[in-house]
Amino acid sequence: MNYLQLHEQNKEQSLFGRYITLNHIEPLLEKYNAAIIGKSVLDKPIYTLQFGSGKVKILMWSQMHGNESTTTKGLFDYINFLNSNTKESERILSKFTFCIIPMLNPDGAELYTRENANAVDLNRDSQNLSQPESIVLRKTFEEFQPHYCYNLHDQRTIFGVADSGKPATVSFLAPAFNESRDVNDVRIKAMNVIVAMNDVLQQYIPNQIGRFDDSFNINCIGDTFQYLKVPTILFEAGHFPNDYEREETRKYIFIALFSGIEFLSENDIVISKIDDYLKIPQNKVVFYDFVYKNVKINYDNKEKIINFAAQYKEVLNKNKVQFEARITQIENLDSFFGHVVIDANGEQFSSEETDFPKIDQKANFYLGKSKKVVNGLIIN
Known part of the structure; x- marks a missing residue:
């Protein structure tokens, strides 16, 4: 399969660069009949999109950190694929139900800040639930009852793939669910999806995929959802050479989304691929x-x-x-x-x-x- 050609066919042309706000995506939300599920600190709407009718439910959210917009672009590219009325998109929609929050932190997106309007990092608020955006995500999680969660972020240009001298263009993590970072069936499911995405991405950006640090922090949303026994995958969109607008990286986020969900559509039996997962080199500040x-x-x-x-x-x-x-x-x-x-x-x-x-x-x-x-x- 030519993933790059597939991306070009489905790329959302209206989204470009690093500054992506609610104003940029609202025409797309209207096009796809998004529903408002809550409000931000500054009373901006938080939207959700739902697609598909399949048994396997996947919850995705992006721009939890307002200045991390690459995955939002890749997500809308994938949404365009889901709505492409092709045999492949119809097959995926028959197997999965997607609940997508494209922009959890619209205030931070407009201000281009990591935190929300109260200067709170939403990815450290999963236990206190002190912020309206955190409450919206937790309520959606509880009502939707997903089988998988996709936690979509950007990472800074400082990260490389171990000591290879290669930038970490995309990094993944199957978060820990306890302090000892044990591996159970839930975490293995997340690891297996990551291995499948890595196998495909290596064909396009060899040696530019990293594995994020798995230190446990129950205040982080991924760790919390993994603790609650839902396989959760952290995506980190990073640097591709000379791509500070992250237009190249968005391609690889699309490819990761596509290939990971394709893997889930074809594999029901959980066979541990932990060894392959651990072979992915760790992210490092280099x-x-x-x-x-x-x-x-x-x-x-x-x-x-x-x-x-x-x-x-x-x-x-x-x-x-x-x-x-x-x-x-x-x-x-x-x-x-x-x-x-x-x-x-x-x-x-x-x-x-x-x-x-x-x-x-x-x-x-x-x-x-x-x-x-x-x-x-x-x-x-």
């Missing part, structure tokens, strides 16, 4: 957006050669996310990689502010007399 090597500086009247790194800060400006590169780390980069690596070859650092890099300084400087760096990148 990347900066920019690494600058062999840079000469003059510090205390002494010349020395240093390395330093810069990271993009995401800033919402006039309804668009801008990426501002700022110096993040000086030296101590031996175990880190850069999505962009610039070797100064001993050229002298200089800037309008200082003669040496400082933490949180904008990455605008010169290397020697001929190399001008603007917002992290050499422009001449």
